[in-house]
Every structure is written in structure tokens, then in C-alpha cells.
Amino acid sequence: MIKKTAIIDYGMGNLYSVRNTFAALGMATDTVGCGRDLGHYDKLILPGVGAFGDAMKELKKRGFIAPVRDFVASGRPLIGICLGMQLLLDESEESPGVQGLGIIPGHVRKFSGKLKVPHMGWNKIKKAVRRCRIFRGLQGDIYAYFCHSYYAAPKDKKVVIGETEYGVRFASMIEKGRVYGMQFHPEKSQDIGLMLLRNFIEIC
Amino acid sequence: MLTKRIIPCLDVKDGRVVKGVRFVSLRDAGDPVATAKQYEKQKADELVFLDITASHEGRSTMVDVVRRVAGNIFMPFTVGGGIRGIGDIRDLLNAGADKVSLNTAAVQRPQLIREAARRFGSQCIVVAIDARRRDPVSRLAGMPVGRGTKNRRTGKLADRQTNSWEVVTHGGRKPTGLDAVAWARCAEKLGAGEILLTSMDFDGTKDGFDIALTRAVSEAVAIPVIASGGAGTKEHFFDVFRSGRADAALAASIFHYGQFTVGDVKTYLKKRGIAVRI
Numbered sequence: 001m002i003k004k005t006a007i008i009d010y011g012m013g014n015l016y017s018v019r020n021t022f023a024a025l026g027m028a029t030d031t032v033g034c035g036r037d038l039g040h041y042d043k044l045i046l047p048g049v050g051a052f053g054d055a056m057k058e059l060k061k062r063g064f065i066a067p068v069r070d071f072v073a074s075g076r077p078l079i080g081i082c083l084g085m086q087l088l089l090d091e092s093e094e095s096p097g098v099q100g101l102g103i104i105p106g107h108v109r110k111f112s113g114k115l116k117v118p119h120m121g122w123n124k125i126k127k128a129v130r131r132c133r134i135f136r137g138l139q140g141d142i143y144a145y146f147c148h149s150y151y152a153a154p155k156d157k158k159v160v161i162g163e164t165e166y167g168v169r170f171a172s173m174i175e176k177g178r179v180y181g182m183q184f185h186p187e188k189s190q191d192i193g194l195m196l197l198r199n200f201i202e203i204c
Numbered sequence: 205m206l207t208k209r210i211i212p213c214l215d216v217k218d219g220r221v222v223k224g225v226r227f228v229s230l231r232d233a234g235d236p237v238a239t240a241k242q243y244e245k246q247k248a249d250e251l252v253f254l255d256i257t258a259s260h261e262g263r264s265t266m267v268d269v270v271r272r273v274a275g276n277i278f279m280p281f282t283v284g285g286g287i288r289g290i291g292d293i294r295d296l297l298n299a300g301a302d303k304v305s306l307n308t309a310a311v312q313r314p315q316l317i318r319e320a321a322r323r324f325g326s327q328c329i330v331v332a333i334d335a336r337r338r339d340p341v342s343r344l345a346g347m348p349v350g351r352g353t354k355n356r357r358t359g360k361l362a363d364r365q366t367n368s369w370e371v372v373t374h375g376g377r378k379p380t381g382l383d384a385v386a387w388a389r390c391a392e393k394l395g396a397g398e399i400l401l402t403s404m405d406f407d408g409t410k411d412g413f414d415i416a417l418t419r420a421v422s423e424a425v426a427i428p429v430i431a432s433g434g435a436g437t438k439e440h441f442f443d444v445f446r447s448g449r450a451d452a453a454l455a456a457s458i459f460h461y462g463q464f465t466v467g468d469v470k471t472y473l474k475k476r477g478i479a480v481r482i
Binding site: 123 | 207208247275280299326328398427452481
């Protein structure tokens with residue numbers, strides 16, 4: 001059976017780079033714009049640029065909320081990228097009162113203090129001590145490209161597999177079962193980003 | 205720690221990379237995709253493509269260049285030059301650009317920044333500011349504008365000069381009367397995600413960045429500032445990060461003609477204590 005990967009298209013941001021990056025890795029993906037079609041797929045990619053509240057509204061409108069939760073409950077792998085990672089949590093300071101997907105318990109907070117926001121550019125990810133499949137082949141410090149004003153603060157610190165410093169130490173990578181979140185843009189993080197995406201497709 | 209970004213800039217005319225030294229003479233430095241790949245290997249942090257094509261037909265050539273670049277490189281890139289409205293922005297973002305930079309169109313109609321930021325998000329709206337030093341004293345004395353008695357290392361001026369810069373458009377030909385620092389603040393308020401700041405006094409000179417200008421803008425806004433214009437040595441990058449407080453530095457000819465690689469500059473910066481991605 002051929003394994004199929006879907007990129008969730010809910011009208012938030014341009015999917016071209018994500019799709020294109022998988023194509024460059026020799027991996028075909030389908031863009032899926034409606035929740036009921038997710039049943040055909042083995043892996044899900046939830047990208048996203050924009051505001052938390054708008055994104056949840058669009059996901060709801062296209063009938064993605066229950067199917068995405070079911071998909072995860074069935075043990076199939078999902079990766080949330082940038083805003084897509086934040087949507088996995090319960091709620092965000094960006095859009096008070098809006099419920100997230102609630103797949104990973106916790107909140108999304110805004111950067112505060114004197115630093116420039118958005119946190120934009122290349123920053124270091126400190127990997128968790130425990131071994132994670134997604135890091136296969138990656139030794140030492142890794143750098144990735146970030147562009148965001150909010151960050152995920154999961155309740156259970158054990159899900160944090162990568163941390164980054166920007167005024168605070170925040171969760172830049174999370175893993176819970178087969179659900180992954182990347183706050184940075186792997187599709188824009190050169191060889192390291194490509195390796196993470198390849199690992200996700202091949203072994204996660 | 206967030207690293208300082210080194211950004212090669214590729215001027216593109218009719219689908220080919222060229223570099224304007226003070227926007228007059230152009231030398232062909234090759235194919236955009238091949239050049240971009242070269243910079244990806246050197247670990248450039250981002251790329252900027254500046255479309256200097258004048259004709260309307262040339263605009264669709266640029267969209268095609270963007271599509272080819274996006275299909276071959278995996279780092280963020282910005283496209284600027286001649287963007288007039290929301291339609292142009294949409295075409296470039298859809299072709300795979302991560303950000304667009306607005307210059308003349310934003311000066312003429314500042315609300316474009318707001319509309320674009322609302323529609324596509326601040327993170328992809330860069331406002332490019334070309335600034336020239338206001339220097340009535342030198343002007344009266346018949347000295348070249350913006351030159352003379354400034355100490356380039358410290359950006360300090362002799363007594364009778366003032367730290368004030370005017371926004372210019374159309375490749376520096378058209379003064380606008382706008383104060384560069386005030387315009388940067390205004391652009392931020394309207395929703396710009398980043399400022400690309402070019403010194404028209406220093407661009408193409410290889411004498412170093414305009415440290416005082418960069419610092420003045422960087423301290424006035426809370427969004428990242430990319431310094432541009434004047435890079436000639438590795439020390440210039442150090443100065444613009446340390447004294448100019450830039451978040452990123454952009455250069456063209458010193459990279460295009462192989463004087464330094466991006467890696468050379470970063471190794472040097474790291475040795476001097478600037479956080480960079482090696």
C-alpha cells in the first residue's frame with residue numbers, strides 16, 4: 001500500500017513552499033481542503049501563517065476539527081508547523097476565548113519584554129536529552145528559521161523535545177506520541193529543515 | 205540566541221542577476237537560480253531579489269524567476285522592486301516568495317502597507333527605505349552630500365552637521381521630504397514586519413554601512429532592521445551589528461564577485477563575539 005501524506009489547506013498562508021519542499025525530497029503530497037477527505041491519508045501536515053482565531057475559524061468552516069482529532073486519536077502521525085504547532089494547544093493569548101485543537105494541553109503566549117517581536121531569523125534549538133526519532137542524523141546544535149510573535153507553553157514539559165532562547169526559553173519542538181510541532185519553518189531551514197521533514201515522513 | 209542575519213542581494217533585470225554600482229553601471233553576474241544555490245551552500249541566512257526591470261513584460265519574467273528560485277532553494281527570500289499594489293504582492297507570494305518589499309508605492313500611498321499586512325500578515329511585508337543624509341552645511345559648501353567630516357567608524361559628525369536623513373525614491377533620484385526615522389516609525393505602525401534600510405550616500409561605495417542612520421532607525425522601531433549599502437570589508441559587518449544595532453546586513457557586490465563568501469564574514473563575526481549561524 002502506498003502511504004499518502006496530506007497537507008491541510010484551510011486558506012491560511014501559502015502552501016507552496018511546504019509542498020515544494022516535500023517534492024524536492026521526492027515525496028508526493030496532496031493538498032486537502034475539506035475535513036472529510038482526511039480518511040485516505042496516513043500522515044498529516046498542518047502548516048499555517050496568520051492569526052490563531054482566524055485559523056481555527058477556517059478549520060471549523062472546512063470541517064477539519066473533528067477529523068483532525070480523530071486522525072490523531074487513531075495513532076497516525078501529524079506535524080504542525082509554525083501557527084500549525086500553536087493550533088495543537090488549548091488556547092492562545094492572540095485570540096482569547098477561541099478554542100484550539102486541544103491535542104496538546106497548554107497555552108500559547110505572546111513574547112513580552114524588550115526584544116523585537118516578531119522573533120524573526122535563525123535561532124538555536126537545544127535538543128532534549130532523551131532520544132527522539134525526528135532528530136535522527138542530526139548531531140550537535142541545530143539552527144532553524146523562525147518567524148513568530150507567540151509561542152507554545154505546553155502543560156506537560158515532557159512533550160518538549162526542543163527549546164530555544166528568545167528572552168524566555170520556549171518550546172520550539174514538541175512531540176506527543178506521533179504528533180509533532182515545529183515552531184520554526186523546516187521548509188525554510190536549509191539542510192536541517194529538510195532532514196527533519198524527511199525523518200518525519202520516513203520514520204515517525 | 206537569535207543570530208544576526210547575512211543577506212546577499214541579487215539585482216535582477218529581465219531574469220538575469222546584475223549589480224548596480226550606485227545604480228548606474230551594470231555588470232552581469234549570472235543566473236538567479238544558480239546564484240541563489242551558491243548562496244545557500246555558503247549558508248546565507250536569507251536572500252533578497254530586487255527587480256530592477258522597468259517594463260511591464262519584465263514583471264511576469266520576475267514571477268517566473270521567483271517560482272524557479274522557490275523550487276530550488278530552502279531559505280527565506282524577499283522580492284522587491286516595482287511592486288505597485290495588492291495584486292503584485294499576491295502574485296509574488298503565490299509564486300513562492302516569503303516576503304515582499306515595498307518602497308515607492310508605500311511612500312506614495314502608505315495605506316498600502318496596512319492593507320498588505322492585513323491581507324497577508326506583517327511577517328511578509330518589508331518596507332524598504334532609501335535614505336540620504338540631509339546636510340545643508342556641506343551642500344552650501346559645495347561638498348558631496350553626506351560626505352566630508354563624518355567619522356565612519358563611530359558615525360559621529362563634526363559640529364556643524366546634523367544626523368538627519370531624507371527618504372528618496374526612484375533609485376535615489378526623487379527626494380520626498382520625508383524624514384527617514386519618522387517614516388520607519390510610521391511604516392511600523394501601519395503593519396510593516398521589517399525595515400530594509402539603504403543608505404544612498406554609501407550604496408556602492410564599499411566604505412562601510414551608514415552606522416548612524418542604521419542605529420537611529422533601529423532604536424526608533426521595534427521591528428527588525430536590515431542595514432544595506434556600503435559593505436566593503438568584514439569589519440563593516442561587525443560595525444553595523446555592534447554600533448549600528450542592525451538585526452541583519454545586506455550586501456551584493458562583495459559577495460557576487462567572490463571577494464568574500466558569506467561563510468568568511470560569519471567566521472570573522474563569530475570570532476569577534478557576534479552571534480551568527482555557522
